[in-house]
Amino acid sequence: MTAMTPTPYRVVTRHAETHDTVTLTLEPCDAAIAPVRPGQFTLLYAFGVGEAPISVSGTGPLLDQTVRDVGAVSHALTVAGPGQMIGVRGPLGVGWGIEETTGRDVVLAAGGIGLAPLRSALLYALEHRASYGDITLLVGARTPGDLLYAAEMADWRGRGVRVEVTVDRAHSGWDGQVGLITTLVSHLDAAPDAVAFVCGPEIMMRLTARELLARGIDDVRISLERNMRCGIGWCGHCQLGPWLLCRDGPVVPYRDAAPLLSVREL
Amino acid sequence: MPWILDGLADLHGALRADGYTVIGPTYRDGAIVLAELASADDLPYGWGVTLEPGGYRTRRREDDAAFAHSAGPQSWKPFLHPPRVKLWEGRRTEDGGFSIETEEETPPRYAFLGVRPCDLRAIGVLDHVMIGGAHPDEAYGARRTGAFIIAVNCTEPGETCFCASMGTGPRADTGYDLVLTELIGEGRFLAEVGTGAGAALLDRIPREEADEAVTEGALAEVAAAADRMGREMPEPEGLRDLLAGSLDAARWDDVASRCLTCGNCTMVCPTCFCTTVEDVTDLTGEHAERRQRWDSCFDLDFSHLPGGSVRTSGKSRYRQWLTHKLGTWHDQFGSSGCVGCGRCIVWCPVGIDLTEEVAALREEQEERRD
Numbered sequence: 221m222t223a224m225t226p227t228p229y230r231v232v233t234r235h236a237e238t239h240d241t242v243t244l245t246l247e248p249c250d251a252a253i254a255p256v257r258p259g260q261f262t263l264l265y266a267f268g269v270g271e272a273p274i275s276v277s278g279t280g281p282l283l284d285q286t287v288r289d290v291g292a293v294s295h296a297l298t299v300a301g302p303g304q305m306i307g308v309r310g311p312l313g314v315g316w317g318i319e320e321t322t323g324r325d326v327v328l329a330a331g332g333i334g335l336a337p338l339r340s341a342l343l344y345a346l347e348h349r350a351s352y353g354d355i356t357l358l359v360g361a362r363t364p365g366d367l368l369y370a371a372e373m374a375d376w377r378g379r380g381v382r383v384e385v386t387v388d389r390a391h392s393g394w395d396g397q398v399g400l401i402t403t404l405v406s407h408l409d410a411a412p413d414a415v416a417f418v419c420g421p422e423i424m425m426r427l428t429a430r431e432l433l434a435r436g437i438d439d440v441r442i443s444l445e446r447n448m449r450c451g452i453g454w455c456g457h458c459q460l461g462p463w464l465l466c467r468d469g470p471v472v473p474y475r476d477a478a479p480l481l482s483v484r485e486l
Numbered sequence: 487m488p489w490i491l492d493g494l495a496d497l498h499g500a501l502r503a504d505g506y507t508v509i510g511p512t513y514r515d516g517a518i519v520l521a522e523l524a525s526a527d528d529l530p531y532g533w534g535v536t537l538e539p540g541g542y543r544t545r546r547r548e549d550d551a552a553f554a555h556s557a558g559p560q561s562w563k564p565f566l567h568p569p570r571v572k573l574w575e576g577r578r579t580e581d582g583g584f585s586i587e588t589e590e591e592t593p594p595r596y597a598f599l600g601v602r603p604c605d606l607r608a609i610g611v612l613d614h615v616m617i618g619g620a621h622p623d624e625a626y627g628a629r630r631t632g633a634f635i636i637a638v639n640c641t642e643p644g645e646t647c648f649c650a651s652m653g654t655g656p657r658a659d660t661g662y663d664l665v666l667t668e669l670i671g672e673g674r675f676l677a678e679v680g681t682g683a684g685a686a687l688l689d690r691i692p693r694e695e696a697d698e699a700v701t702e703g704a705l706a707e708v709a710a711a712a713d714r715m716g717r718e719m720p721e722p723e724g725l726r727d728l729l730a731g732s733l734d735a736a737r738w739d740d741v742a743s744r745c746l747t748c749g750n751c752t753m754v755c756p757t758c759f760c761t762t763v764e765d766v767t768d769l770t771g772e773h774a775e776r777r778q779r780w781d782s783c784f785d786l787d788f789s790h791l792p793g794g795s796v797r798t799s800g801k802s803r804y805r806q807w808l809t810h811k812l813g814t815w816h817d818q819f820g821s822s823g824c825v826g827c828g829r830c831i832v833w834c835p836v837g838i839d840l841t842e843e844v845a846a847l848r849e850e851q852e853e854r855r856d
Binding site: 291461485 | 573582583584586588616619620621624730759762774776788790796802810817
């Protein structure tokens with residue numbers, strides 16, 4: 221048993237979120253991994269296929285992990301049904317740090333699959349509702365059919381979260397907003413000392429963070445993606461400038477990341 | 487107290503008697519390589535090297551010096567951090583799950599005979615990466631802890647050496663059990679003790695006390711070697727800031743027009759540690775293995791993401807390598823990743839010289855400032 225050995229888990233439920241994305245709920249076969257903080261990730265292993273870094277989307281001892289089918293490993297994970305064994309290594313990386321931002325408004329801004337790591341922060345805040353100010357969730361998706369956790373949004377609204385959704389392309393029957401997530405940010409009503417957590421494609425995070433800064437919110441944290449082979453600082457693949465993102469990230473302060481993200485192919 | 491050893495046969499014999507696999511330089515296939523030394527006779531007596539960017543040739547010396555050659559194609563990295571390692575084996579179980587077994591390997595007990603000061607520092611740098619963090623690589627740790635290190639101060643720096651400017655040589659400071667200085671032409675070695683284990687080993691072999699004049703003479707030769715380095719790293723203390731401020735330098739296009747992105751520099755570098763993880767199965771799909779093997783930031787797939795690789799251009803990959811080695815290594819691991827051994831210059835097929843690249847980046851920065 222080393223840091224490179226997966227811990228066996230079993231799929232309890234498999235919930236199809238969209239045409240290419242599923243949420244697996246995993247339970248340990250024997251021993252569990254250490255408790256996961258919101259924003260941390262695991263490496264999920266499909267037997268004989270390989271490992272992929274997947275963020276943890278819930279707060280419980282069972283692991284909610286939302287996987288989008290984009291390659292061989294993620295495909296094997298998305299087709300895993302109840303009872304199937306999955307290897308888990310983690311928890312890895314630093315999280316959002318929401319545990320330390322009590323007393324403040326919370327803004328969560330998600331693009332596409334970027335909602336997956338934010339869901340854990342949102343659920344954490346709801347479990348400690350009295351400790352936080354206003355909670356706002358801004359979600360951008362390509363189409364209404366690409367929205368994750370659509371069935372849960374009513375519940376979140378009911379528990380006092382302001383949820384705003386926009387899509388790039390609507391179909392008939394969509395009565396929500398159409399356009400960029402930055403438009404949602406420009407109508408944001410949050411105190412300047414709010415903390416903002418942003419996850420999505422890099423361009424979306426940059427534009428969203430800039431808009432948040434323009435709205436006077438300075439504490440913007442983003443969750444970055446880079447190739448990860450080990451998750452524990454051995455392999456060197458996830459470097460971005462001074463960071464090993466598996467160790468120093470994936471969540472980093474936007475103000476530190478901004479000069480790095482503006483350099484092509486860094 | 488320094489001692490004089492008449493040859494290294496007794497030292498080698500004592501190490502073997504203690505069960506060590508003795509690794510050191512030896513002449514093979516036109517190069518000085520690191521391999522197991524069956525006896526002290528296997529050392530490359532009388533061989534020197536001629537180095538240049540993109541060039542390495544051994545040459546016969548007029549004396550029978552054992553350590554009058556500078557860094558060869560290998561460093562000690564392959565012994566401590568092997569190019570390929572099997573991490574575990576898995577097999578399908580009857581209930582459709584799988585089980586994973588890690589082999590309990592007995593780590594080799596290496597004695598490294600002839601570690602140059604640059605390479606000694608490189609081992610220290612590698613230690614920090616591999617076992618200095620929150621997730622130490624235990625297999626590396628076992629290999630490393632068991633190793634007995636005999637350094638050799640450098641009196642014959644090569645044309646591509648720049649350890650003096652990186653502050654890593656030509657004299658070894660710490661990190662050895664014993665350190666030797668060869669008295670070239672005499673077949674004798676000055677031996678100084680670094681650890682209790684080193685002292686205990688010396689106690690068991692024939693030796694003479696070194697008189698002050700011999701010791702001073704030998705160490706003066708080592709000090710003089712600092713002035714005979716073929717290369718110099720310009721202003722090494724400012725490298726972190728230089729690289730961080732040069733991400734959009736025009737020089738990257740220039741070096742990219744020469745760089746073949748072959749990754750040789752990363753393979754020969756004594757501190758380049760990057761690996762990839764390979765998960766494989768046999769044809770039945772019932773057995774799986776996880777392996778770790780060396781990887782290079784020059785490989786196009788190194789930065790692969792589902793949307794495509796982050797660093798596709800050769801320019802961005804060379805920039806990643808040099809910026810990491812000389813700059814962001816400080817942020818990640820608290821030191822430079824470069825020890826001045828010069829291997830990346832010698833083994834680059836087109837002779838790219840990082841000291842030249844740094845000088846050009848510095849010049850470009852100064853021009854921009856003016």
